[in-house]
Amino acid sequence: ISMEEIGGPVANTAMLGALVKIVPGIVRYEALELEIVSRFTGKLSDKVIKKNLAALNRASNEVA
Helix, strand or coil: CHHHHCCCCCCHHHHHHHHHHHCCCCCCHHHHHHHHHHHHECCECHHHHHHHHHHHHHHHHHCC
């Protein structure tokens, strides 16, 4: 997922997306989205932030 969405082997964001789905209640999905945006705004481009959000979303949706 990270290779396709982010363009490199940076699996952290995708793994968090999967974890949210596998372990309900550990953290809210929306909280992760907000944290990614707030933590990386000004450090990464908006394009890279959006790619990370896409990886988070896709991993969360693809976990059974």
